[in-house]
Amino acid sequence: MTDARVKFTLDEQDIPTHWVNLMADLPGDAPPPLHPGTKEPAGPDDLAPLFPMALILQEVSPEPEIEIPEPVRDVYKLWRPTPLYRARRLERELDTPAHIYYKYEGGSPPGSHKPNTAVAQAYENAAAGIRKLTTETGAGQWGSALAFACQLFGLECEVWMVGSSYDQKPYRRSMMETWGATVHRSPSDVTEGGRAQAQHPTGSLGIAISEAVEVAAQSPDTNYSLGSVLNHVLLHQTVIGQEALAQMAMAGEEPDVVVACVGGGSNFGGLTFPFLRRVIRGDAKTRFVAAEPAACPTLTRGVYAYDFGDTVGLTPLMPMYTLGHGFVPPPVHAGGLRYHGDSPLVCGLVKGGLVEPRAYRQNETFAAAVQFARTEGLIPAPEPAHAIRAVIEEAEAAREAGEERVILFGLCGHGHFDLSAYDAYLAGQLEDPEFSEDDLAAALDALPEAPALA
Amino acid sequence: MTDARVKFTLDEQDIPTHWVNLMADLPGDAPPPLHPGTKEPAGPDDLAPLFPMALILQEVSPEPEIEIPEPVRDVYKLWRPTPLYRARRLERELDTPAHIYYKYEGGSPPGSHKPNTAVAQAYENAAAGIRKLTTETGAGQWGSALAFACQLFGLECEVWMVGSSYDQKPYRRSMMETWGATVHRSPSDVTEGGRAQAQHPTGSLGIAISEAVEVAAQSPDTNYSLGSVLNHVLLHQTVIGQEALAQMAMAGEEPDVVVACVGGGSNFGGLTFPFLRRVIRGDAKTRFVAAEPAACPTLTRGVYAYDFGDTVGLTPLMPMYTLGHGFVPPPVHAGGLRYHGDSPLVCGLVKGGLVEPRAYRQNETFAAAVQFARTEGLIPAPEPAHAIRAVIEEAEAAREAGEERVILFGLCGHGHFDLSAYDAYLAGQLEDPEFSEDDLAAALDALPEAPALA
Numbered sequence: 001m002t003d004a005r006v007k008f009t010l011d012e013q014d015i016p017t018h019w020v021n022l023m024a025d026l027p028g029d030a031p032p033p034l035h036p037g038t039k040e041p042a043g044p045d046d047l048a049p050l051f052p053m054a055l056i057l058q059e060v061s062p063e064p065e066i067e068i069p070e071p072v073r074d075v076y077k078l079w080r081p082t083p084l085y086r087a088r089r090l091e092r093e094l095d096t097p098a099h100i101y102y103k104y105e106g107g108s109p110p111g112s113h114k115p116n117t118a119v120a121q122a123y124e125n126a127a128a129g130i131r132k133l134t135t136e137t138g139a140g141q142w143g144s145a146l147a148f149a150c151q152l153f154g155l156e157c158e159v160w161m162v163g164s165s166y167d168q169k170p171y172r173r174s175m176m177e178t179w180g181a182t183v184h185r186s187p188s189d190v191t192e193g194g195r196a197q198a199q200h201p202t203g204s205l206g207i208a209i210s211e212a213v214e215v216a217a218q219s220p221d222t223n224y225s226l227g228s229v230l231n232h233v234l235l236h237q238t239v240i241g242q243e244a245l246a247q248m249a250m251a252g253e254e255p256d257v258v259v260a261c262v263g264g265g266s267n268f269g270g271l272t273f274p275f276l277r278r279v280i281r282g283d284a285k286t287r288f289v290a291a292e293p294a295a296c297p298t299l300t301r302g303v304y305a306y307d308f309g310d311t312v313g314l315t316p317l318m319p320m321y322t323l324g325h326g327f328v329p330p331p332v333h334a335g336g337l338r339y340h341g342d343s344p345l346v347c348g349l350v351k352g353g354l355v356e357p358r359a360y361r362q363n364e365t366f367a368a369a370v371q372f373a374r375t376e377g378l379i380p381a382p383e384p385a386h387a388i389r390a391v392i393e394e395a396e397a398a399r400e401a402g403e404e405r406v407i408l409f410g411l412c413g414h415g416h417f418d419l420s421a422y423d424a425y426l427a428g429q430l431e432d433p434e435f436s437e438d439d440l441a442a443a444l445d446a447l448p449e450a451p452a453l454a
Numbered sequence: 455m456t457d458a459r460v461k462f463t464l465d466e467q468d469i470p471t472h473w474v475n476l477m478a479d480l481p482g483d484a485p486p487p488l489h490p491g492t493k494e495p496a497g498p499d500d501l502a503p504l505f506p507m508a509l510i511l512q513e514v515s516p517e518p519e520i521e522i523p524e525p526v527r528d529v530y531k532l533w534r535p536t537p538l539y540r541a542r543r544l545e546r547e548l549d550t551p552a553h554i555y556y557k558y559e560g561g562s563p564p565g566s567h568k569p570n571t572a573v574a575q576a577y578e579n580a581a582a583g584i585r586k587l588t589t590e591t592g593a594g595q596w597g598s599a600l601a602f603a604c605q606l607f608g609l610e611c612e613v614w615m616v617g618s619s620y621d622q623k624p625y626r627r628s629m630m631e632t633w634g635a636t637v638h639r640s641p642s643d644v645t646e647g648g649r650a651q652a653q654h655p656t657g658s659l660g661i662a663i664s665e666a667v668e669v670a671a672q673s674p675d676t677n678y679s680l681g682s683v684l685n686h687v688l689l690h691q692t693v694i695g696q697e698a699l700a701q702m703a704m705a706g707e708e709p710d711v712v713v714a715c716v717g718g719g720s721n722f723g724g725l726t727f728p729f730l731r732r733v734i735r736g737d738a739k740t741r742f743v744a745a746e747p748a749a750c751p752t753l754t755r756g757v758y759a760y761d762f763g764d765t766v767g768l769t770p771l772m773p774m775y776t777l778g779h780g781f782v783p784p785p786v787h788a789g790g791l792r793y794h795g796d797s798p799l800v801c802g803l804v805k806g807g808l809v810e811p812r813a814y815r816q817n818e819t820f821a822a823a824v825q826f827a828r829t830e831g832l833i834p835a836p837e838p839a840h841a842i843r844a845v846i847e848e849a850e851a852a853r854e855a856g857e858e859r860v861i862l863f864g865l866c867g868h869g870h871f872d873l874s875a876y877d878a879y880l881a882g883q884l885e886d887p888e889f890s891e892d893d894l895a896a897a898l899d900a901l902p903e904a905p906a907l908a
Binding site for chain 1: 458459460461463464465466528531532533539543561562563565602605606624625628629631632633634824827828830831832833870871873874876877880
């Protein structure tokens with residue numbers, strides 16, 4: 001009955017012992033982040049006011065693998081390894097010869113892949129004697145994950161939640177509070193950066209980052225924690241892809257294409273980097289598709305340039321695709337994808353042609369999400385719905401080509417806190433905002449002066 | 455490192471092949487249900503207007519095991535087997551020598567144990583040529599599960615949701631609609647029974663059952679589906695306890711006490727019946743604790759008598775503990791436990807002394823739920839929070855006795871749709887309604903005339 005299997009389950013002892021550091025595999029030297037004031041390459045000391053040294057060393061490590069501390073692996077046991085499913089019902093519905101697999105991260109207590117790094121970051125900060133972590137959150141997935149992780153390691157947690165998500169998802173706030181965190185609606189009036197952005201009442205990840213960074217920079221016992229973009233965050237997420245590699249082997253299949261959504265890049269990097277390592281080393285031929293919202297099309301429409309990670313301009317300049325740090329994306333429900341920039345690592349892979357980005361409109365992603373929910377059962381968060389849309393495209397292309405294509409995608413979170421958006425979609429009242437070239441032009445005008453990127 | 459294990463994982467092929475029918479183990483003849491009009495024992499034909507014959511035969515089967523149809527097992531693979539966890543962090547927090555295990559059913563798409571029977575019922579109805587199922591739902595867990603199951607087997611689904619839960623949990627309605635169901639707030643104006651109960655605007659499970667039964671009884675191609683109470687429903691849930699037996703064996707432990715919450719009894723029966731069979735057969739000594747809300751204390755304060763399963767009086771008379779079919783419990787957040795009666799099978803076990811019932815107040819159960827969430831991560835639904843309260847009592851008793859007591863409990867669902875209640879609890883604004891003897895006296899006065907129970 002192997003052929004009929006739906007779920008591929010690993011055991012507790014199969015939780016990876018190391019994270020995969022893809023930086024070790026990339027040719028040449030990556031362009032360094034730059035100090036926001038001097039525009040000189042930012043070194044570990046520049047990051048020390050915000051991050052513990054253990055994480056900074058991971059951020060710049062040349063080692064191909066980094067060991068996972070035992071207390072982190074021990075917390076991972078609360079929900080890892082996560083299951084890999086074959087989407088046989090969706091395949092039948094699409095009448096496709098494609099084999100569709102998905103790695104499901106929504107079974108974690110906060111409901112997404114985010115605790116994979118939240119736990120690692122809370123652990124290292126607690127070990128460094130830090131008392132409190134601040135952060136931003138878009139859809140609330142990251143803030144929930146950090147609240148959960150801080151609770152387990154005895155840290156305080158203070159979260160700035162993007163205004164539009166705060167209003168759309170009140171129960172995400174309750175969830176963070178249940179785990180003991182304090183939550184502000186961003187832009188808030190408790191920071192200078194927030195007060196200066198009051199003209200953007202729906203907020204953005206960029207604004208919320210500015211607020212959290214501002215507070216962390218003011219206290220030596222308070223650090224900042226970022227849920228995506230940075231190398232060490234993507235590093236921590238590679239437990240996903242390593243488990244998926246083992247589970248695809250259990251299924252006896254090799255993916256032709258791996259698909260994941262991209263906001264800051266942590267879900268995408270977490271699933272794909274272990275597979276990308278094999279491609280870079282010449283051990284496999286796999287395509288990679290990065291799915292993003294058409295309303296915030298960083299990889300498909302942005303410019304490759306140095307830009308700030310936040311709106312106010314407090315962070316180092318990062319080499320990345322950007323829509324301009326002043327761009328405030330429309331309030332689509334995929335709050336986790338409303339970010340003007342993207343992980344420099346993922347951007348470099350797009351630039352290098354190893355990853356193909358695609359952008360999808362809000363309504364077509366919800367159509368895909370509902371089709372998935374009605375066949376596979378699980379109700380996806382709006383973010384991975386973008387990946388599902390791309391998967392359906394791939395599966396339809398496989399049908400037209402008559403190919404038994406093997407597709408793997410990341411279902412990085414459930415949509416239990418996104419049902420008001422499903423409600424709007426089912427009622428035909430979901431907005432479908434378009435990307436405005438005018439907004440972009442204005443935001444790109446404000447790009448900081450910095451060396452050009454090749 | 456076996457000793458440090460936290461999660462006990464079964465593989466897809468370990469999904470049980472049979473359900474455990476505890477009726478085969480009970481001494482003597484159980485008192486039969488009675489026809490609501492004639493007060494004569496109700497036979498299979500009396501149930502035929504509402505249920506397909508396959509389920510009716512399961513309801514009255516004397517066989518110790520009943521095979522699970524392959525299409526049902528195939529759907530079970532979407533989330534089964536479910537994990538068994540050892541709550542090591544909670545044990546440390548409680549400073550107890552007790553070993554605490556929990557079987558987690560919240561990973562199913564609807565988020566609880568309910569699809570175990572919803573899928574079986576939808577399958578048998580579809581196989582019998584039925585076009586639509588009607589049902590009631592309290593907290594929304596059951597309605598969601600039936601909507602999910604009907605979608606998979608191509609059936610329409612119409613749900614009456616108890617008014618207080620409908621107002622507290624709007625996203626449960628959106629979830630049911632995402633799976634294609636139609637949802638009414640009960641009491642509704644689309645049924646005679648609903649219109650007659652307009653004076654109880656918060657509704658109750660008893661009223662909602664009356665509405666769903668009324669509609670199903672009117673159309674030959676429409677059946678009714680019940681989420682608890684009946685023998686065949688508890689039968690379907692025994693996949694939980696069978697898996698838990700195998701997982702406790704993996705852990706190398708024998709539970710001293712098994713704890714579960716009781717509303718209609720399906721979660722309780724599903725977890726405990728396979729363990730109870732061993733006790734009845736003399737193969738084990740295990741205590742069983744049934745946890746219920748002090749605001750609706752059916753097992754601890756009700757009378758053992760024949761009563762209707764619904765408020766209007768359309769269902770057969772069931773031999774059970776009851777608070778009177780006219781009793782409308784206060785709107786506590788554990789909507790799934792707001793039921794005036796209880797499964798006759800579970801009631802018989804309480805009556806026979808094999809199961810000890812305990813009642814808990816709303817605030818103490820939320821205190822237990824928050825303590826669990828802050829140690830184990832998962833946020834429990836308000837219903838299993840009652841079980842957690844009982845588990846903490848058992849663990850504290852073990853500490854006082856210096857005993858290494860092994861405790862197993864059922865975490866039958868997550869609380870993602872219950873966070874407004876957590877919000878109220880954390881703000882110190884959660885109501886803690888008391889059981890009113892006056893209400894009870896009035897409701898018991900209205901008990902139907904029927905033979906006395908021994």
